[in-house]
Amino acid sequence: MPDTPLPIEPVKALPAPPVRPALPAPDHPEAGPPARPRRRWVGWLVWLLILGSAGGAAWYYWPQLSAKFSGQPAQQGPGGARGRFGGGAVPVTVAPATRKDLPVLLDALGTVQALNTITVRSQVDGILVEVAFTEGQEVRRGDVLARIDPRTYAAAVAQAEAKLAQDQAVLANSRLDLQRYVDLSRNNGASRQQLDTQRALVAQNEALVQADQAAVDTARIQLDYTTIRSPVDGRVGLRQVDQGNLVRSGDANGLVVVTQVDPISVLFTLPQQDLPRILTAMREGPVEVIVVAADGSTRATGTLLTPDNQVDQTTGTIKLKATFPNPERLLWPGAFVNVRMLAATIREALTIPLVAVQRGPDGTYAFVLKDDNTVEQRPITTGFINATDAVVTRGLQPDEKVVTSGALRLNAGAQVQVIEPVVPAYVAPTRGRRFPGGQAGQRPAAGGPPGQAGAGNPASGEARQGRRGDGTSGEGRQAPPQGGQRPAATTP
Numbered sequence: 473m474p475d476t477p478l479p480i481e482p483v484k485a486l487p488a489p490p491v492r493p494a495l496p497a498p499d500h501p502e503a504g505p506p507a508r509p510r511r512r513w514v515g516w517l518v519w520l521l522i523l524g525s526a527g528g529a530a531w532y533y534w535p536q537l538s539a540k541f542s543g544q545p546a547q548q549g550p551g552g553a554r555g556r557f558g559g560g561a562v563p564v565t566v567a568p569a570t571r572k573d574l575p576v577l578l579d580a581l582g583t584v585q586a587l588n589t590i591t592v593r594s595q596v597d598g599i600l601v602e603v604a605f606t607e608g609q610e611v612r613r614g615d616v617l618a619r620i621d622p623r624t625y626a627a628a629v630a631q632a633e634a635k636l637a638q639d640q641a642v643l644a645n646s647r648l649d650l651q652r653y654v655d656l657s658r659n660n661g662a663s664r665q666q667l668d669t670q671r672a673l674v675a676q677n678e679a680l681v682q683a684d685q686a687a688v689d690t691a692r693i694q695l696d697y698t699t700i701r702s703p704v705d706g707r708v709g710l711r712q713v714d715q716g717n718l719v720r721s722g723d724a725n726g727l728v729v730v731t732q733v734d735p736i737s738v739l740f741t742l743p744q745q746d747l748p749r750i751l752t753a754m755r756e757g758p759v760e761v762i763v764v765a766a767d768g769s770t771r772a773t774g775t776l777l778t779p780d781n782q783v784d785q786t787t788g789t790i791k792l793k794a795t796f797p798n799p800e801r802l803l804w805p806g807a808f809v810n811v812r813m814l815a816a817t818i819r820e821a822l823t824i825p826l827v828a829v830q831r832g833p834d835g836t837y838a839f840v841l842k843d844d845n846t847v848e849q850r851p852i853t854t855g856f857i858n859a860t861d862a863v864v865t866r867g868l869q870p871d872e873k874v875v876t877s878g879a880l881r882l883n884a885g886a887q888v889q890v891i892e893p894v895v896p897a898y899v900a901p902t903r904g905r906r907f908p909g910g911q912a913g914q915r916p917a918a919g920g921p922p923g924q925a926g927a928g929n930p931a932s933g934e935a936r937q938g939r940r941g942d943g944t945s946g947e948g949r950q951a952p953p954q955g956g957q958r959p960a961a962t963t964p
Contacts, residue, residue: 561845562878562882562888563878563888563889563890563891564847564878564879564882565877565878565890565891565892565893567824567828568871569822569868569870569874570822571821571822571870573818573820573821574856574858574861575816575817576815576817576856576858577814577858578813578815579764579810579812580741580742580810580812581741581810581811582738582740582763582794583738583740584738584804584806585736585737585805586731586736586737586805587736587795588704589729589805590703590704590706590730590731591726591729592617592700592702592730593723594620594719594720596697597719598620598621598622598624598719599717599718599719600618600620600717600718601620602619603714604617604618604619607708608709609708610707611705611706611708611730612702613702613703613704613705616700617700617708617727617728618700618727619698619699619700620698620699621698622699625691625695625698629688632690633688635684636681636685636687636688638684639680639681639684640681642680643677643680650670653667653670654667706731706732707730707733708729708730709728709729710729712727712729731805733798733801733803733805734799734801735774735796735797736796736798736803736805737794738763738793738794738795738796738803738809738811739791739792739793740791740792740794740811741787741789741790741791741792742789742792742813743788744788744790746790747783749815750776750790751779752816754776760773760813761773761775761812762811762812763803763809763810764809764811764812765810772802772803774795774796776794776813777793777795778792779792780792818855818856818863821855821856821863823861823862823863823864824864825861825862825876826858828862828875828879829852829857834851836851836852837849837850837851837852838850838852838867838868838874839874839879841873841875841888841890845888845890846886846888847875847884847885849884851867852866852867852868853865877893
């Protein structure tokens with residue numbers, strides 16, 4: 473077929489883009505604000521702050537670094553050696569290193585446990601006809617606690633005794649027959665077989681009598697079980713069953729729980745690292761164990777009984793048991809107590825207060841006071857440490873004084889001023905309470921007698937208000953007089 477040309481459509485022209493208004497020139501009055509220049513001075517300010525911080529750090533640490541590398545005390549200005557934060561002499565308190573016998577006390581948390589805890593249950597079934605104890609009563613071993621209806625068991629005893637009497641009569645008759653057969657056999661009046669049969673019958677009746685006697689004993693025991701007695705000396709708890717209820721031998725709760733509380737035991741645990749020291753102390757004699765009250769006083773004193781026969785592999789601790797006399801019932805079963813055990817005594821140990829021991833990157837050290845009222849940062853080696861003291865094995869000599877407070881402001885070679893430690897006075901928390909020597913609601917000044925403000929005491933009214941030379945405080949009010957009395961009312 474001949475090729476037929478396709479018709480060609482004319483190309484349509486695209487519409488023209490919309491005309492946008494031209495932006496005004498920068499100097500045109502209707503144009504927006506000119507672009508802001510870049511604030512380069514912000515970067516310069518940041519660099520100035522960095523340089524200033526670096527300079528301040530160098531000024532602060534340079535005396536310490538120079539003193540460390542040169543071995544000389546740090547000098548800062550005409551004031552000589554100063555503390556870590558500048559200023560003059562740093563006020564500190566000191567304590568001497570002394571030799572004394574230091575007890576090795578091991579503290580632990582223990583649980584009080586009764587020496588014997590018995591749940592008293594009925595061994596027979598029956599009606600509870602009597603409860604013979606009072607809840608919380610102290611009982612002795614063998615005291616009657618309760619009674620169960622005994623009539624059924626008394627009848628069983630009578631029945632067993634009757635059967636025993638019957639069989640005893642049969643036994644007596646068989647023994648008489650045996651004697652007759654023996655006499656007849658001597659005269660050939662009875663055969664050998666008849667004699668042996670009679671002997672067997674006597675033995676059989678004797679066995680029946682023994683069985684009857686056992687039945688009687690069993691019945692009497694069951695009858696005795698109807699009277700429930702205390703198995704130990706102790707204290708009864710709360711009653712679990714009331715009078716009139718039917719009790720059974722399989723009851724889980726029982727009638728009452730009796731606990732032996734004198735003597736009493738305490739279970740506690742210690743780390744396994746202390747076990748060799750404990751065993752050594754036990755070989756030397758009885759090991760004393762005390763129970764510490766919340767106020768730090770001794771509540772009870774006892775003796776270590778024994779450690780457990782194995783270490784708990786889960787916690788790495790060893791369980792120990794101690795016994796305590798408890799006549800005043802100060803220890804109660806199930807209570808948590810703080811236990812302290814005297815494991816050993818370190819003889820003539822060089823000790824310092826624990827607050828004097830400082831720790832740094834190179835280990836433990838202490839600030840030692842020198843004769844020129846400067847301090848030396850001296851490395852020390854410590855041994856046993858308790859709550860208040862630390863044993864120093866190397867680095868100190870006896871009677872050398874170490875800093876106990878104010879060490880945070882010290883460095884090597886710093887100038888110090890030794891002050892006496894201030895013991896805070898006890899102040900009752902109750903508001904409006906009348907103190908001795910003063911009015912109600914006014915606390916006495918610390919460091920002096922009650923109701924009197926000391927002249928050099930920081931807690932006195934002069935130190936708090938800044939008394940002037942004319943007798944008035946810095947706030948324009950009259951300073952309180954001595955003796956803790958209120959000032960007289962003044963007219964404004």
